[in-house]
Amino acid sequence: MTSTFPILTPAGVRRILLDRKEIALIDVREEDPFAQSHPLWAANFPLSKLELDAWPRIPRRDTPVVVYGEHDGVDLAPRAAQVLRALGYTSVHLLEGGLAGWIAAGGETFRDVNVASKSFGELVESKRHTPSLSAQEVQVLLDAHADAVVVDARRFDEYQTMSIPTATNVPGAELVLRVRELAPDPATRVIVNCAGRTRSIIGAQSLVNAGLPNPVAALRNGTIGWTLAGQKLDRGASRRAPADVTAINRARAQSGARDIAAKAGVRRIAYAELASLDAPGRTVYRFDVRTPDEFAAGHFPGFVSAPGGQLVQETDHNAPVRGARIVLADDDGVRADMSASWLAQMGWEVWVVDPVDAGLRSETGTVGHPAPEAEAVATITPGTLAGWLNDPKENDVAVLDVTASANYVKRHIPGAWFVIRAQLQQALEKIPSARRYVLTCGTSQLARFAAADLKRLTQAEVAVLEGGTQAWIEAKLPLEEGETRLAVPRSDRYRRPYEGTDNATEAMQAYLDWEFGLIAQLERDGTHFFNVV
Structure with missing residues (x-):
């Protein structure tokens, strides 16, 4: 089976990355083994659901795709390559030696998920010296009822699971647009948190980059740091940022976002010219970075929903073709520019659609993902x-x-x-x-x-x-719950040390130690092209 597919060496993959050409390096194991060890730019495409993931995530069928993945002694890559070929992909390769071959060739491997984004966050903090406060320092401020607001930059469901007392949920891309409504006095301190480090750092630095006059700090190590300090978390909080933004605050946010986007090298394009980006041999991802509710109320044809904060956090999931073009849209001139500013610094070619009449957002509802028909059964x-x-x-x-x-x-x-x-x-x-x-x-x-x-x-x-x-x-038929009959281990999901409320202290501390080492791994890998401005 393997002889029917061309082989690409680890050195060949590295050359493509260094030449900044398009490539989709995909790991077809389940998420847990993937998270234990993989190359920096590998994206997880479990063989179990490859037919459902491939077309929306690798939209161009002639994209160079390199496949690897061995589980319990079984090489899944040839099976995955056959599936990809049946789906119409014409440039499918097997990685020589698989993951073991990558390691033997001196390739760097990373643990956890979304590591490109997390590594980038660590680099941002190192280069920009993003201000931060420890959990103990923030607790002192809260106890003293100081002039400070805490904003949680995660998704609302994550925030509801556990949050810092008094925190208001403002997902990452919304921060620059909405934080002035929560902290209208420039003297009010703004503290940004997430579960671990990345979204705290990127959120706080976003406010600094966009020129917010308030003192800004990231909560050092997020809810993990808070828990390790022995401090109490809230459960089920529901505070959200104001939905409405005043004209003057919107204008300030637009100005700051536009400036940092230009500094980062973000390109701009008129809506009428979008088709010009669809050049032969180029993958184009089109993302609407507003909230899912706003997207459903009206969006451009051909765009998919990817709230900006999560897009920056999960680039490997949303844009697994490294070297592709990314186009972002919003309706306020803030969220797309801020999200684009980070993607550009992460080495992506990124474009922002210029403001247009709302009538062009002619499609409503959610977008279904294209998928092939299964065999009749x-x-x-x-x-x-x-x-x-x-x-x-x-x-x-x-x-x-x-x-x-x-x-x-x-x-x-x-x-x-x-x-x-x-x-x-x-x-x-x-x-x-x-x-x-x-x-x-x-x-x-x-x-x-x-x-x-x-x-x-x-x-x-x-x-x-x-x-x-x-x-x-x-049909109101009976149900069971729990791990009643597991025919195989639950390897489809990697348990993040920063999610949930019952993680072991050792696991949380180990996770932080791992994050601190990411910059050194980036230097050893050398394929990232990150450029922090």
Whole structure:
């Protein structure tokens, strides 16, 4: 199988990165093994859902794609390359020697996820000496009811999980636009936090770069630092920044954002000229960096929602083709410029769409991702499956749930087994053999692809639950929760040391120590082209 695909050496991949040509270096393992070790510019594309991820994330079918990924002694890359070829990709390569070959060739490897962005954040703090305060110093300010506001730069759901007392949620790209509404007095201190370090640093430095006159500081080490200091976090907070921005505050924000974008080398383009960026051999990502609600209310055709703060934090997920062009749009002249200023400093060619009439944002709602059709497979209704499961004569039925493990743990069909699609063969060794297998996931989309795989592994009947587990729920049928039947380990999700409320102290401290070492790793790797202004 491997002989049908060209091989690219680690040195060849490195040469492409140094020449700043387009490349998608993809790791097809599940997220947890990916997070343990991978090259700086590798993007995670689990084989289990490759058909659903490929087209939206690698939109140009002649993009040079380099694949690697071995799990438990099984090389997944040839299978992934076959899938990519079937999806229409014409320049698919296997990485010589896989990850082990990369390491043997002297390639640097990184731990965790979103490491390009996190490494960049550390470099920003080092170069710009971003002001920061320790958890203890911030606690003193709060106890003294000092003239200070705390703003949390994460997504709202992350903020609700745990937050600094008194903090208001202002996701990263919203900070420059909205912070003056929270701190109209230039003497008010503004403290920016996230869970760890990156979004605190980038958020605080954004305010400095945009010329906010207030004293600004990042909360050093975020909620991790707060927890390690033995201080109490809030749960379920709901404070948000004001939705409305005054004309004068908007104008100030626009001026500051425009200035730093120009300094960073951001390019500008008229909406009518966007098609000119679609040159042969160039990938163009088009992102609307406003909030998802604003995007749904009206956006440009061809643009997808990527709130600016998360876009800067998760560039490897949103733009896995290194060397691609990125185009950003907003409706206020602030969020796109600020987000673009950071992407440009991270070495991306980035453009901002000039202000236009609101009528051009003619599409509404969310954007569906393009995906291929799965092979035809028999389907059954929730009622039929419930009948099978409740009928003693039909006790030879196994339900396989290929959804994300977090979703499975939250709720699943009673008796269902959690399975990772790419590990179906291993899962069957643990699941008692059955006369019938029924596959499900959240909506049945991924289950249909898994069913085609399963049919090649068994002579038993294979069917898909029509509408997936969501249809089962809507039919008001019973549910289970917890890790009741794991046919394979939950390697589809890497547990971040900075998320949740029950992480071990040692894990949190180890994470901070890891972040502190990222600059040295960047220097050893040498392919980043970061340029902090």
